[in-house]
Amino acid sequence: MSRKTVAKVIAGHQHERATGTTDLPVPREGRGSLVDSYEATLRDYLARYPDISVVRLLEELRRRGYPGGYTVLCQRVKQLRKQCHRPPVERFETGPGLQAQMDWAVYTLDFTQEGRRKVNLFSYVLGYSRRQYLHFTASQDLETTLREHVRAFEHLQGVAATCLYDNMKVVVARYEDGEPIYNTRFLTFATHYGFRPWACRPRRPRAKGKVERQFLFVEKNLLSGREFRSLEHLNEVAAWWLAEVADVRVHRQTRRRPIDLHAEELPHLIPLPERPYEIAEVVYRTVDAEGMVTYGQNRYSVPWQYIGQVLPLRITDDEVTIYGPRLEALTRHRRFPPTERHRESRQQEHLPPRDVTQRRAVLRERFAQLGSVAVQAQPKTCWDRMAEDKPSHLGELLGNDPTPPRPAAEYQHLLFEESDAHADTEEETDSDQEDDGPGDEPS
Numbered sequence: 186m187s188r189k190t191v192a193k194v195i196a197g198h199q200h201e202r203a204t205g206t207t208d209l210p211v212p213r214e215g216r217g218s219l220v221d222s223y224e225a226t227l228r229d230y231l232a233r234y235p236d237i238s239v240v241r242l243l244e245e246l247r248r249r250g251y252p253g254g255y256t257v258l259c260q261r262v263k264q265l266r267k268q269c270h271r272p273p274v275e276r277f278e279t280g281p282g283l284q285a286q287m288d289w290a291v292y293t294l295d296f297t298q299e300g301r302r303k304v305n306l307f308s309y310v311l312g313y314s315r316r317q318y319l320h321f322t323a324s325q326d327l328e329t330t331l332r333e334h335v336r337a338f339e340h341l342q343g344v345a346a347t348c349l350y351d352n353m354k355v356v357v358a359r360y361e362d363g364e365p366i367y368n369t370r371f372l373t374f375a376t377h378y379g380f381r382p383w384a385c386r387p388r389r390p391r392a393k394g395k396v397e398r399q400f401l402f403v404e405k406n407l408l409s410g411r412e413f414r415s416l417e418h419l420n421e422v423a424a425w426w427l428a429e430v431a432d433v434r435v436h437r438q439t440r441r442r443p444i445d446l447h448a449e450e451l452p453h454l455i456p457l458p459e460r461p462y463e464i465a466e467v468v469y470r471t472v473d474a475e476g477m478v479t480y481g482q483n484r485y486s487v488p489w490q491y492i493g494q495v496l497p498l499r500i501t502d503d504e505v506t507i508y509g510p511r512l513e514a515l516t517r518h519r520r521f522p523p524t525e526r527h528r529e530s531r532q533q534e535h536l537p538p539r540d541v542t543q544r545r546a547v548l549r550e551r552f553a554q555l556g557s558v559a560v561q562a563q564p565k566t567c568w569d570r571m572a573e574d575k576p577s578h579l580g581e582l583l584g585n586d587p588t589p590p591r592p593a594a595e596y597q598h599l600l601f602e603e604s605d606a607h608a609d610t611e612e613e614t615d616s617d618q619e620d621d622g623p624g625d626e627p628s
Contacts, residue, residue, distance in 0.1 A: 343454025
């Protein structure tokens with residue numbers, strides 16, 4: 186039996202009950218609930234505070250004498266929430282060159298060469314023409330955000346007067362008294378190009394509806410049904426898609442192509458400055474024992490004379506420049522892409538010379554750079570070091586006052602005692618010889 190047949194039978198029974206032309210029993214009316222007398226209060230709170238919790242509503246109703254419990258109140262609030270409809274969002278259109286919107290999106294894609302990984306999508310949309318700039322990156326840090334802004338400005342050949350942002354840390358540092366405090370470096374970037382950043386209120390995604398809607402279009406049209414080898418290949422396809430699909434389609438809201446409206450908006454955009462903003466990152470790295478410095482888990486060579494020193498590195502999108510202690514440029518390397526790890530860029534001239542004569546010449550040159558004092562100095566021999574150590578050792582031993590000499594008079598009695606003892610010994614010997622006599626034999 187189909188649903189329509191069942192619905193038709195039920196509707197017929199209800200009509201018969203209402204007109205009294207049936208013998209079927211009339212359903213009993215439901216009992217009243219303790220929440221009925223407080224329903225007006227609930228509707229008022231839900232209209233003013235759509236996200237208020239049931240616990241908070243129970244506290245307010247307790248103050249008004251509500252005797253019921255939490256469960257019955259939760260069931261009634263659930264019914265009332267379905268009936269409460271948020272007011273429709275009014276679409277806000279801006280004039281040419283007045284506003285742009287920017288945001289990030291994160292996707293997890295399966296690349297045929299790089300495997301599964303997360304990528305970040307930068308999107309910048311002009312509010313009037315709906316023309317946009319897209320680029321996939323490996324991170325969302327400050328340097329990447331500023332770099333993609335510069336590329337977006339160059340792609341669109343101008344800058345809108347105001348740009349809407351959410352509360353990303355690279356734009357908004359914090360809030361004080363309900364007002365956003367912007368990142369100072371991002372403000373420096375904004376003043377360089379002459380536009381004003383505008384942070385939207387938290388938890389209001391509809392404030393940037395133009396850029397948010399573009400992400401859904403990218404997911405359904407660009408990413409769906411296509412395979413990508415790597416991040417670089419993804420950006421190549423995205424550039425083609427922007428030119429051949431996104432820019433030339435008829436927009437559903439404006440009923441015109443974004444590329445045509447952009448031609449009308451272009452004279453109202455802020456012109457680009459003569460020089461783009463300098464976005465290079467500067468970091469310090471220590472040269473290891475192999476004469477290499479590390480950045481982004483990749484290694485770059487440095488002349489071997491600087492092993493053990495801490496040197497500044499200037500990082501751009503495609504180049505790594507290494508400077509010496511006096512900020513002189515020592516060498517330049519092509520930067521490895523962020524997707525590559527554990528790679529080395531080594532230049533042969535950075536290795537120490539293998540010729541002994543040449544190595545001695547280099548050592549003499551470096552020794553001469555130390556000055557005249559270093560040239561006159563000579564290493565000490567072992568005998569020189571021993572001669573310096575012995576006086577210091579004797580000085581420790583002779584540091585205290587020695588025992589003072591005694592006067593000679595104190596030794597006189599020792600001399601007389603020794604002579605008397607010698608005389609007594611000679612007398613005893615003579616007396617023994619007389620007692621024995623000559624010719625007597627010992628008994």
